[in-house]
Each structure stands twice: as structure tokens, then as C-alpha cells.
Amino acid sequence: MSGGTLPVEGHLAKKPGLKGSGWRARMTEPVVAQKSPIAIEVEAGKSYWWCACGMSKKQPFCDGSHKGSGLTPMKYDAEATKKVFFCACKKTGKQPLCDGSHNKL
Numbered sequence: 001m002s003g004g005t006l007p008v009e010g011h012l013a014k015k016p017g018l019k020g021s022g023w024r025a026r027m028t029e030p031v032v033a034q035k036s037p038i039a040i041e042v043e044a045g046k047s048y049w050w051c052a053c054g055m056s057k058k059q060p061f062c063d064g065s066h067k068g069s070g071l072t073p074m075k076y077d078a079e080a081t082k083k084v085f086f087c088a089c090k091k092t093g094k095q096p097l098c099d100g101s102h103n104k105l
Ligand code: FES
Pocket: 034, 035, 036, 037, 038, 086, 087, 088, 089, 090, 091, 092, 093, 097, 098, 099, 100, 101, 102, 103
């Protein structure tokens, strides 16, 4: 290790009495993946799993990173083939789609 940065995640993960993956087990607020929506061409009849925790590396979709966070992805069933704007800031009031809330961040 170099510099003065504390290994915060590792420190909290060792807190006794917590099951699962340490600090993430207590997370209830999503993290901001990016401060703008992600446009996706969805296909009618297909289902998509929107990342609600903000930690997925496959934004705006789930990659399983939410495990232990207390947050779960949301299913989006496409009724038509069209371009939709999925929220990536995770602060939308119209999950999983963007409602403009990112403009206030
Ligand atoms: S990206 Fe979250 S409200 Fe627009």
C-alpha cells in the first residue's frame, strides 16, 4: 500500500456480527452510475432487468453486483420495439425509466 488512503471497504467488511458481504449488506441507497439516461432499443416481447443498485458494470442492466446490497433489479417488459431511456442515476421516480431527476444531481 502507498499513500494515506484507508482501505475503507475492507475495514467495514470486518465488522463483527454482519453476515454476507459486509458493508454492502447494509446499503439501502443506490449509487449514481452516471448522471444521464442510457438509450436502449428494446424489442417487443423481451424482458430486461434494470440495475437498481447502480453498481452493475453493464448499465443500465443488472450484472448481479447488487448481491448483499439489499437492493434488487427491476424487470422491464417491452411492449413495443422502440428506443427507451433507462435511468442510470438511479434517482428516478418512474423506475426503470428516466424522469429527468438526474438534472437535479
Ligand atoms: S438518468 Fe436517472 S432520472 Fe434521468
